[in-house]
Amino acid sequence: MRRGLPFFALVTMLFSLLSHADIDRPLNQVSSGQLDTIGSFESAFIPSRRIQVWRPDNYNSETKYSVIYMHDGQMLFDATTTWNNQEWRVDEVAGKLQAEQQTRPFIVVGIDNGGDQRRYLEYLPQKPYMRLSAEQKVKLFTPLTNEPIADYSTIIESDKYLRFIVEELKPYIDTHYSVHTDKHNTFIMGSSMGGLISMYALAEYPNVFGAAACVSTHWVGGSTSQENPITAEFMHYLKNDFPAPGEHRIYFDYGDQTLDAIYPPLQAQVDKIMTARGYEQTN
Template sequence: MKKLLLITLSYLLFISCSPSSDEVTVTWNIKLNHPVEKDLYIVGNQDFLGAWDPSQIKMEKVNELNWSFSHKVEPRKLLEFKFTLGDWKFQATDKNGNERQNDEFIVPQRDTTFHLTIEQWTDGKEKKNQGQITGEVRYHQNFHIDGLLDRDIIVWLPPSYFSDTDKRYPVLYMHDGQNIIDPATSSFGVDWQVDETVDSLVRKGLLKEIIIVGSYCTTDRTEDYGDTDKGKIYRKSIAIDLKHFIDNIYRTKPEKQNTVVAGSSMGGLVSFMIAWEYSDLFKGAICMSPAFKYEDFDHIESIKDSSKKDLLIYIDNGGKQVDIILQEGVDMMSESLQEKGFKQNNDLFVVIDKEARHSEGDWAKRFPNAIQLFFKK
């Protein structure tokens, strides 16, 4: 017998009364208001959901209006998902024609079935990117480091760079460089808008002029940003190789007090790791929604025996999507750093926004306050 619950994500969730186990079955039953000629796909944040590839995981057609998909999942995983017709141009919408936000839930320790009605689909027209490039950027394509996939580098130059040719500038290094400045290259058409933010703060006299260096990610992102052999090479590539490359080409201030690293999610984790391992080269790190502790990984344990570093650390997190899972690691890292001697609102800043999602748009909102901690004028 199943108990019926009405929940706030606009679908009905049925939870079976089967006993807990190592894995449970999650089932999605989709009802369409209108039949479609194309196949229906589920897409989401796990490999079995296509890892955000909209044409990987085809649902089973029950009849003209009903589709289904089931998979075994470990309890406590956070699942985010959407539905497409095999292309991001054709996504499920609400009854008003608005693209549905990611649905999300944490897998309980019981078999779970979602019953969701899809009203209609987006019309296939290209979405207009939100934002633009402000200021001057330079691209360095196919930056090569032995042991890593080649990647592009984007460099944003401050307003006075070409008019004041004697001036030198601090540098902010960022991961997922395709998402930070140019909406045309950003994963979902929304960038961090670090160019607009920094330009505006500089012109208001609130921020020093800085150079921003963005290192694009590759298909090896998880290994590059993780505590892996390849990750060790990547961390050195940013701290030594890329920094040397940028310092030789641009008019930088290469000293520790003028060098900061930043990123989000896995990029937030690797930013912390780089600053911690190369604390003689970096003033500190901006770690947004960092994956300090996720599933079987625990970086807090990795630095347990380390002594305090001369660093400024900024950590933040949202309260929705995967940030719910990441909050435990944020809390544990904050506690661990304070035990080492870091002091809140001195050399450690922790910011929590319970209404924020795990997204470029929300990281962009928190970026102005974060960057001013490091380069305030």
């Protein structure tokens, strides 16, 4: 029997460990549905990487499917290929939900992270980062690297990563699969740093994504300290740049053990901001 984490489990793994990357990754096996694998999806914005497209058992060209884009694709489907022998069990749970008609039909597009430090560079929201002072940028990176960085102002690549998804990957999926292409059927999801980039994607591309799921969102932005200037910038961004409610939905959760133990007071701040913006339990 395959071991794994529930689809919406409280993810408590260290964000740096999530990014373990193998040069030659074995093909993932799924228990439900079918998995299409693109070994190296080329991009003009970021290094190429593996893309996995999960389709439910009854997938057919006569039906239009919604699409969930998910980060950290290495962790989604097969625990026998992951660094910690755990997985999100996306295939099992997504298949069960659709078989029981609890959701509309959907496919899942798993996007591998770039490994180790690149995961951080691509998942840290760029606009909040750019509001930091030069000194704050250096301080943020000090725990993450032993080598000096030539230019802290240009190192973050989350805007490029989102352009890859929106301008390259989504058009490919829209063309090659029987899917709805509108924002009300296009969703994005991730955990820890993946939660941050999912929030950022919804804010930066409100006409592309209709909803985001942010699991154990890493509001400290790479640090394990709640006294972190990037956290204040995330809050500022939510207050001023996040789309108003009405046509968008967002999901947050967090645990209270290990790394997640630092999240509850930070998520409380976020919930207060979202409530002030007009978001409520329905969205």
